Amino acid sequence: MGTDSIAGDAAPSTLAFLLSQVGIYAARQFSERIADVGLHPALFRVLNLVDAAEGRSQQAIGEAIEVPPSRMVGLVDELEQLGLVERRPHPTDRRVRALYLTAKGRETLERGREIAKAHERDLTKGMPAADRKRLTQYLQKIVDEQTIGRGIHPGMSGKPAPSQQG
Amino acid sequence: MGTDSIAGDAAPSTLAFLLSQVGIYAARQFSERIADVGLHPALFRVLNLVDAAEGRSQQAIGEAIEVPPSRMVGLVDELEQLGLVERRPHPTDRRVRALYLTAKGRETLERGREIAKAHERDLTKGMPAADRKRLTQYLQKIVDEQTIGRGIHPGMSGKPAPSQQG
DNA sequence: TATTGTTATACTCTATAACTATA
DNA sequence: TATAGTTATAGAGTATAACAATA
Numbered sequence: 001m002g003t004d005s006i007a008g009d010a011a012p013s014t015l016a017f018l019l020s021q022v023g024i025y026a027a028r029q030f031s032e033r034i035a036d037v038g039l040h041p042a043l044f045r046v047l048n049l050v051d052a053a054e055g056r057s058q059q060a061i062g063e064a065i066e067v068p069p070s071r072m073v074g075l076v077d078e079l080e081q082l083g084l085v086e087r088r089p090h091p092t093d094r095r096v097r098a099l100y101l102t103a104k105g106r107e108t109l110e111r112g113r114e115i116a117k118a119h120e121r122d123l124t125k126g127m128p129a130a131d132r133k134r135l136t137q138y139l140q141k142i143v144d145e146q147t148i149g150r151g152i153h154p155g156m157s158g159k160p161a162p163s164q165q166g
Numbered sequence: 167m168g169t170d171s172i173a174g175d176a177a178p179s180t181l182a183f184l185l186s187q188v189g190i191y192a193a194r195q196f197s198e199r200i201a202d203v204g205l206h207p208a209l210f211r212v213l214n215l216v217d218a219a220e221g222r223s224q225q226a227i228g229e230a231i232e233v234p235p236s237r238m239v240g241l242v243d244e245l246e247q248l249g250l251v252e253r254r255p256h257p258t259d260r261r262v263r264a265l266y267l268t269a270k271g272r273e274t275l276e277r278g279r280e281i282a283k284a285h286e287r288d289l290t291k292g293m294p295a296a297d298r299k300r301l302t303q304y305l306q307k308i309v310d311e312q313t314i315g316r317g318i319h320p321g322m323s324g325k326p327a328p329s330q331q332g
Numbered sequence: 333t334a335t336t337g338t339t340a341t342a343c344t345c346t347a348t349a350a351c352t353a354t355a
Numbered sequence: 356t357a358t359a360g361t362t363a364t365a366g367a368g369t370a371t372a373a374c375a376a377t378a
Binding site (some may be wrong): 007012014015016017018019020021022023024025026027029032048116119120123124125126127131132134135136137138139140142143145146148149153155163 | 184
Binding site (some may be wrong): 223224225234236238239258259260261262263321 | 358359360361362368
């Protein structure tokens with residue numbers, strides 16, 4: 001049996017298919033790139049949230065990104081072991097572990113943000129600024145129309161991996 | 167600790183983030199919808215390929231969508247048990263199982279394609295045709311510029327699940 | 333009783349490698 | 356020896372539920 005590529009609609013070009021294809025590709029690419037600073041997307045996401053809400057509890061931060069408490073434990077463990085985040089006692093509630101960035105955490109976050117920018121540039125290379133802007137608006141409109149979560153995507157830890165639906 | 171929503175950039179609105187967010191959402195939505203005909207995205211993908219390349223071997227079809235042989239076994243098993251696809255002996259090579267759609271397979275494929283259309287309509291509801299066209303062109307341009315696979319996305323089997331990166 | 337954080341457990345998905353029957 | 360298909364196995368990732376300390 002030849003390996004001769006199968007013609008036809010091996011990859012349909014409908015809008016929905018393209019969205020999935022490009023979106024999942026973008027997530028995977030980012031996953032590989034953010035590994036350069038020792039993170040994976042979920043850790044980067046949590047790190048951003050801790051920065052935006054320092055001193056909040058593990059679970060409060062987890063809720064904001066739709067991550068269950070039991071998973072937050074592991075993620076914060078990782079960030080703590082990497083020396084990027086600290087768990088400190090809450091002043092009045094001894095059950096709570098308040099989260100804070102370390103200096104190293106801030107540096108890493110900054111570097112991660114640079115990586116995110118570079119990722120974005122590469123993704124849209126060869127695209128005029130006006131088009132980039134319109135594309136962003138279209139996507140934002142879809143987000144506004146649909147009910148789209150703010151969570152972390154499971155299974156996007158940056159493995160090799162293939163690509164799509166119909 | 168209160169559930170008071172954490173303000174700030176809980177969900178950044180960069181282009182790359184939006185692409186991932188919308189793309190993964192689109193894939194998940196499709197995954198849930200295609201379940202109406204008893205399929206999941208990988209099965210629908212294979213079904214489309216069998217239609218486009220009837221009589222080809224399991225592995226030839228698997229290669230076209232970047233699915234390893236061992237996984238094809240399970241997928242074709244499922245399709246066969248659903249009565250959508252048949253494995254027939256190859257006329258000259260007894261190792262090969264040539265794949266064919268059944269009548270029911272054709273019907274299901276047709277229904278699946280209707281679902282895909284409806285999915286697409288809903289995804290872009292409230293968007294003028296001209297905008298939809300431009301959005302498609304932008305995404306196609308990204309596909310052309312990048313090296314994006316034609317495979318099946320792991321972990322998109324349509325579970326509950328949350329959402330994103332940075 | 334309710335809640336924060338934790339641990340234990342179990343499940344899904346998938347790839348790698350070993351195996352068989354044919355070539 | 357090589358290839359098509361299969362099976363066995365092992366790992367990643369994640370959610371659910373039970374648990375301890377504290378409120």
